[in-house]
Amino acid sequence: MSFPKEFLWGGATAANQLEGGFLEDGKGLTNADICTGGSKNVSRRITPVLEEGAYYPSHEAVDHYHRYKEDIALFAEMGFKVYRFSMEWARILPNGDDEKPNEKGLAFYDGIVDECRKYQIEPLVTIAHYDVPFALMKKYHGWLSYEMISLYERYCGILFRHFKGRVKRWLTFNEINCGTMPVGNILSLGILNEMERSTSFMEQKDNPAWRFQALHHQFVASARAVLLGHEIDPENKIGNMQIYSCSYPHTCHPDDILKNQAHNQMKNYFCSDIQSRGYYPSYSRRYFEENQIRLDIKEEDLEILKKGTVDFISFSYYMSSCQSADKKVLEGPGNMIRGIVNPYLEASEWGWQIDPKGLRYGLNDLYDRYQKPLMVVENGLGAADKIEENGEIRDDYRIEYLRQHILQMEEAIRDGVDLIGYTPWGCIDLVSASTGEMAKRYGFIFVEKYDDGTGNFARRRKKSFYWYQKVIRTNGKELV
Numbered sequence: 001m002s003f004p005k006e007f008l009w010g011g012a013t014a015a016n017q018l019e020g021g022f023l024e025d026g027k028g029l030t031n032a033d034i035c036t037g038g039s040k041n042v043s044r045r046i047t048p049v050l051e052e053g054a055y056y057p058s059h060e061a062v063d064h065y066h067r068y069k070e071d072i073a074l075f076a077e078m079g080f081k082v083y084r085f086s087m088e089w090a091r092i093l094p095n096g097d098d099e100k101p102n103e104k105g106l107a108f109y110d111g112i113v114d115e116c117r118k119y120q121i122e123p124l125v126t127i128a129h130y131d132v133p134f135a136l137m138k139k140y141h142g143w144l145s146y147e148m149i150s151l152y153e154r155y156c157g158i159l160f161r162h163f164k165g166r167v168k169r170w171l172t173f174n175e176i177n178c179g180t181m182p183v184g185n186i187l188s189l190g191i192l193n194e195m196e197r198s199t200s201f202m203e204q205k206d207n208p209a210w211r212f213q214a215l216h217h218q219f220v221a222s223a224r225a226v227l228l229g230h231e232i233d234p235e236n237k238i239g240n241m242q243i244y245s246c247s248y249p250h251t252c253h254p255d256d257i258l259k260n261q262a263h264n265q266m267k268n269y270f271c272s273d274i275q276s277r278g279y280y281p282s283y284s285r286r287y288f289e290e291n292q293i294r295l296d297i298k299e300e301d302l303e304i305l306k307k308g309t310v311d312f313i314s315f316s317y318y319m320s321s322c323q324s325a326d327k328k329v330l331e332g333p334g335n336m337i338r339g340i341v342n343p344y345l346e347a348s349e350w351g352w353q354i355d356p357k358g359l360r361y362g363l364n365d366l367y368d369r370y371q372k373p374l375m376v377v378e379n380g381l382g383a384a385d386k387i388e389e390n391g392e393i394r395d396d397y398r399i400e401y402l403r404q405h406i407l408q409m410e411e412a413i414r415d416g417v418d419l420i421g422y423t424p425w426g427c428i429d430l431v432s433a434s435t436g437e438m439a440k441r442y443g444f445i446f447v448e449k450y451d452d453g454t455g456n457f458a459r460r461r462k463k464s465f466y467w468y469q470k471v472i473r474t475n476g477k478e479l480v
């Protein structure tokens with residue numbers, strides 16, 4: 001048993017990290033557009049008023065807005081069967097709640113969808129990838145307001161109708177469980193707790209009660225989108241998307257086991273339990289009580305949650321970490337969800353611990369829990385690539401990372417998991433979400449764009465480009 005014949009090999013990106021085309025053709029400002037660049041050691045800043053002289057990486061990103069045909073041709077050359085990308089709300093509705101959609105915004109995404117279809121690449125659209133129109137952040141305090149549910153539903157309706165028959169797979173919110181953490185305030189919920197001054201991206205003022213209320217609104221919005229999507233086109237398949245942050249107890253001490261269980265419940269299962277089972281899990285009650293979180297939940301919301309469960313489960317997987325009940329054990333760096341360093345694992349240059357077996361564990365874990373098809377829609381190694389004198393980029397470290405993860409996906413399929421696709425992250429180099437830098441590259445395609453703002457945007461095939469091409473051609477059989 002190996003990868004099924006129709007397995008969806010591809011790659012993934014997000015509008016705000018890729019497109020550029022800042023305010024072009026009527027696009028409105030978004031949460032990403034007010035975040036400056038940062039680095040491994042320097043946090044990005046959130047500036048509610050754009051500052052003269054500050055560097056905002058999303059404004060140019062890697063200029064996909066003007067080069068999408070070239071980029072999709074390269075994806076086709078690798079043999080992609082699927083391409084995951086996001087549509088930006090404020091490109092289509094500049095203020096988020098405009099009466100009429102911006103035709104030029106829709107035309108841009110028509111171009112991407114049609115280009116994909118030209119090469120028989122199936123589009124997989126993330127409706128909101130860390131994307132909130134800035135106007136809605138100011139007017140409604142982002143997802144804290146109940147109003148956002150119908151505004152999002154309206155936006156989804158525009159997409160479902162416009163792309164009917166051309167896009168059939170959708171994800172409602174990228175990494176929705178980012179909202180269980182303070183960094184989710186700006187990134188996924190569009191809550192700006194300080195409107196008057198610039199603040200640190202990593203240390204935002206946080207109100208957990210607000211955050212979970214906003215998250216509740218996203219659950220209801222996601223469920224309404226599922227219902228609407230099915231109504232408009234019964235062929236639509238609509239999935240959730242979350243971070244799966246594989247977590248182990250730091251020791252076999254029962255306190256560590258319990259600590260890890262609680263961590264998994266609120267970080268790895270909470271959102272997908274609601275989006276897939278259709279109701280709030282019992283363990284969340286105690287968490288809310290102990291954290292003084294009282295949610296305002298309407299009776300009708302609970303009905304919608306029950307009806308609007310997702311068709312498939314998708315998630316990002318980069319790393320694993322550990323949990324300890326001992327407060328003296330320190331956390332290490334990592335993706336949005338963090339934990340304690342595992343002495344058995346090595347880490348990337350950015351400190352994210354590399355754990356391919358954690359992916360097999362996660363696939364089994366989620367499939368056992370939900371019994372729905374799974375898709376790994378993000379995975380990859382952020383690394384500093386170098387162009388050799390002869391122009392080559394020998395990213396063997398990336399090939400090895402991906403190879404090991406693909407081997408574990410194959411193991412999971414043999415374990416009985418219904419895994420339908422794999423879209424490694426940042427298939428073309430793009431701006432990092434957590435640090436806002438270009439130096440942290442994930443792509444099979446190198447983009448000549450650097451953190452000091454220089455670069456001519458030229459695209460170059462890395463060694464991994466040819467390797468992944470072979471992986472796809474042999475349906476995962478040839479991995480060396």
Ligand code: BG6
Pocket residue numbers: 014017130174175316335336378382425431432433434435440
């Ligand atoms: C996920 C996000 O958290 O990980 C992406 O969905 C992000 O938007 C990716 O880019 C990798 O993280 P980073 O911080 O290295 O860009």
